[in-house]
Amino acid sequence: MTIDAPHPAGHVCLSFDFDGPSLWLMRKMTGATAMSRGEFGAVAVPRILRLLERRGLPSTFFIPGHTIETYPDVCRMVVDAGCEIGLHGYAHELNSTQSADEERAALDRSIELVGDLWGRPPVGYRSPAGDLTNQTIELLVERGVQYDSSLMGHDHRPYRVRAGDEFPTDGPPRWGNETDLIELPWSWTNDDYPYLEFVAFRRMIMPGLARPDDMFDNFGGDLTWMVREVVAGVLTLVFHPQVIGRGHRLLAFERFLDAATDLGVRFDTMADVADGVARGLAFGVE
Numbered sequence: 001m002t003i004d005a006p007h008p009a010g011h012v013c014l015s016f017d018f019d020g021p022s023l024w025l026m027r028k029m030t031g032a033t034a035m036s037r038g039e040f041g042a043v044a045v046p047r048i049l050r051l052l053e054r055r056g057l058p059s060t061f062f063i064p065g066h067t068i069e070t071y072p073d074v075c076r077m078v079v080d081a082g083c084e085i086g087l088h089g090y091a092h093e094l095n096s097t098q099s100a101d102e103e104r105a106a107l108d109r110s111i112e113l114v115g116d117l118w119g120r121p122p123v124g125y126r127s128p129a130g131d132l133t134n135q136t137i138e139l140l141v142e143r144g145v146q147y148d149s150s151l152m153g154h155d156h157r158p159y160r161v162r163a164g165d166e167f168p169t170d171g172p173p174r175w176g177n178e179t180d181l182i183e184l185p186w187s188w189t190n191d192d193y194p195y196l197e198f199v200a201f202r203r204m205i206m207p208g209l210a211r212p213d214d215m216f217d218n219f220g221g222d223l224t225w226m227v228r229e230v231v232a233g234v235l236t237l238v239f240h241p242q243v244i245g246r247g248h249r250l251l252a253f254e255r256f257l258d259a260a261t262d263l264g265v266r267f268d269t270m271a272d273v274a275d276g277v278a279r280g281l282a283f284g285v286e
């Protein structure tokens with residue numbers, strides 16, 4: 001819903017990266033068990049939609065093109081529930097390691113698939129690599145994408161992404177110019193993946209499996225601080241259906257949403273916040 005004026009207590013954006021099997025494909029972990037972890041995302045999405053619907057909460061789903069082709073019916077449920085659909089690569093490619101041609105092809109293919117699914121051109125992007133290069137920024141600006149959510153340069157204030165930054169080792173950075181691309185920042189601290197997902201890579205273990213209440217305690221701490229210290233701040237939370245979609249985690253999620261609602265914040269899609277930023281509304285005044 002269009003934001004007419006910034007909400008002083010603040011805005012919360014609930015975002016879900018519906019990676020599906022593409023996350024494991026990208027890591028070349030194509031065994032049956034790894035893939036089934038991605039499959040579980042499709043089981044979890046309807047649960048999340050029911051939870052959000054009961055509370056009347058808007059949300060944003062970043063969906064790789066590969067997931068749209070793999071689970072068209074589940075993706076259609078997301079659209080029918082009124083969620084915003086954003087870009088997240090074609091097959092979760094690590095965009096920061098791709099050539100310009102490869103990155104352009106994956107982005108264009110994902111724009112077409114998301115546009116067909118959502119019924120309108122996508123306005124938001126989250127990098128599957130969690131990283132933007134100058135090449136990515138240029139491609140997004142060229143294609144008129146309105147916002148990105150892959151940078152960590154602030155926590156509660158949207159800002160403009162710069163293009164052309166240079167980082168020489170013999171002097172300070174040479175900052176590039178601001179672009180039209182709006183950043184709705186995220187952070188690993190506000191992402192369920194490192195807290196909860198256990199992954200054994202060849203050379204490291206990501207332990208995950210934290211108590212979800214501990215994670216939501218951190219999320220809630222940021223939110224409480226934002227409500228107290230920042231006028232019309234924005235907090236973007238990142239979830240993954242395959243991670244958050246299990247019973248004990250969903251129950252903790254509901255408790256967090258109760259507490260957030262009690263703080264008087266407003267829930268919005270990321271597209272609506274970006275639209276407000278583009279119209280000159282002042283979010284995140286500290």
Ligand SMILES: [Zn+2]
Binds near residue numbers: 017023088092
């Ligand atoms: Zn992802």
